[in-house]
Amino acid sequence: AFDKNAALRETPAMPAHVRGFEPGPRAVSGDEVFVYLQGFAPHSPAVMAALLSLRRSTRAHIPDLYPDDRAVLGAAGVILEEEVLPIGKIMERSGCVLHHGGVGLASACLSAGLPQVILSNQADHRRSGDFVAREGLGEHCAFSKATTAWIVEATRRAYDDDALRSECRARAAEFASWFGHDPTERVAREACRLIGIDQRSPEVA
Secondary structure (H helix, E strand, O other): OOOOOHHHOOOOOOOEOOOOOOOOOOOOOOOEEEEEOOOOHHHOHHHHHHHHHOOOOEEEEOOOOOHHHHHHHHHOOOEEOOOOOOHHHHHHHEEEEEEOOOHHHHHHHHHHOOOEEEEEOOHHHHHHHHHHHHOOOEEEEEHHHOOHHHHHHHHHHHHHOHHHHHHHHHOHHHHHOOEOOOOHHHHHHHHHHHHOOOOOOOOOO
């Protein structure tokens, strides 16, 4: 669904793989809005105002925030994570996810049955955002066009709308089937073949 080169392939793409993530519906529902935004978003007044207006339990990883914005968000009760959280923890804690549309996180949310709101800022992120919106599993807007009101309304719907949450959960197993074996060993083997060297074991590499 997110493969922009699908028409050029002679064999199928490898299955999705997100390191440290076990695909499939969550056993329990979290109650946080998880925010992961990068690029221009940390310096966007519209994004900052939206986060202050959500009135929902919010945890965020937003690299390169201005110190003043960090202080304001912290004072408003937004839990700011300095490091990227393990994706399994995000799935466990969240009721919905607001992010920039990276295909790994988008796929994990689909597999876990989590509604998502995507603010895309580049082509591959627009592709995942378009898919999520088209399938009725969340909201998508180009970052450059997203207003504070749109972000707040879309995120509250993703968090509060029982019908949306039920639809995401109902289709989670479908998206879990996208995932497969860890492809990194296969990639390493093929790379070594192409450059004509013997593959080393992980302990030696």
